Amino acid sequence: MSRCTLASASRVVIPVLAMLASGAVHPALAQGSERPPGPTxxxxxxxxxxxxxxxxxxxxxxxxxxxxxxxxxxxxxxxxxxxxxxxxxxxxxxxxxxxxxxxxxxxxxxxxxxxxxxxxxxxxxxxxxxxxxxxxxxxxxxxxxxxxxxxxxxxxxxxxxxxxxxxxxxxxxxxxxx
The missing domain is CATH 3.10.450.50 (Nuclear Transport Factor 2; Chain: A,)
Structure with missing residues (x-):
């Protein structure tokens, strides 16, 4: 892979990984980061x-x-x-x-x-x-x-x-x- 292709891939992959980590792509993926419900x-x-x-x-x-x-x-x-x-x-x-x-x-x-x-x-x-x-x-x-x-x-x-x-x-x- 050329340097140009790696740079382009990193410009796409890094924001996608950030969105996945924040749960912005799909709420089900973010469930692990939700706080448990407080006492009833x-x-x-x-x-x-x-x-x-x-x-x-x-x-x-x-x-x-x-x-x-x-x-x-x-x-x-x-x-x-x-x-x-x-x-x-x-x-x-x-x-x-x-x-x-x-x-x-x-x-x-x-x-x-x-x-x-x-x-x-x-x-x-x-x-x-x-x-x-x-x-x-x-x-x-x-x-x-x-x-x-x-x-x-x-x-x-x-x-x-x-x-x-x-x-x-x-x-x-x-x-x-x-």
Whole structure:
């Protein structure tokens, strides 16, 4: 090849290679250089709920019923569906329930948030599974929480849960009609 032909070829090849590298020729060729999509709203809400539940776990492990109750709105509703139906309203009732759970030799609360969805402005719901470690037993359960934004912070306004086994003495006394 002559020098003239090489120079002409390089004038064509170099711009074509530059266009290919930038993805200007075909968008499919540029896909490798695209940024992955950012977190979705559900991902962000799941992260908020996971962080809040991690704080609940920390308070539980510290045996701090007041610290646990502080994670909720002042008017929060706490609903136990199983092993007995019990509706508790406000932080004081919630705190008493957690004190009963802690008195039953419960040493850990391990929540796992599996879903989160915005319900309306300033409110979202999150759900998942949890386990309580009580003595040498692991007691599984499920939960649904409704978070509400108050003063720039997300607080739990509703906590609905169910577990198949009684944990507190009161639950054991009323379980299956005892």
């Amino acid at each position: 709203q559900q991902d962000q809400l799941r992260s908020i709920a996971t962080a809040a539940n991690s704080q609940l776990r920390d308070q539980f492990r510290k045996k701090s019923a007041p610290g646990w109750a502080a994670m909720f709105t002042p008017d929060a509703t706490f609903v136990e569906l199983l092993p007995q139906l019990k509706v508790m309203t406000g932080r004081a009732e919630m705190q008493r329930h957690i004190e009963e759970v802690l008195a039953s030799n419960a040493t850990d609360f391990i929540p796992t948030v599996t879903t989160a969805n915005m319900t309306r402005a300033g409110t979202f719901e999150a759900g998942g599974d949890y386990t309580l470690v009580v003595g040498n037993k692991i007691v599984p359960g499920h939960f649904l929480q409704v978070f509400r934004q108050e003063g720039g912070a997300w607080k739990i306004a509703y906590f609905i849960f169910a577990r198949p086994q009684p944990v507190t003495q009161r639950e054991a006394n009323t379980f299956r009609g005892n």
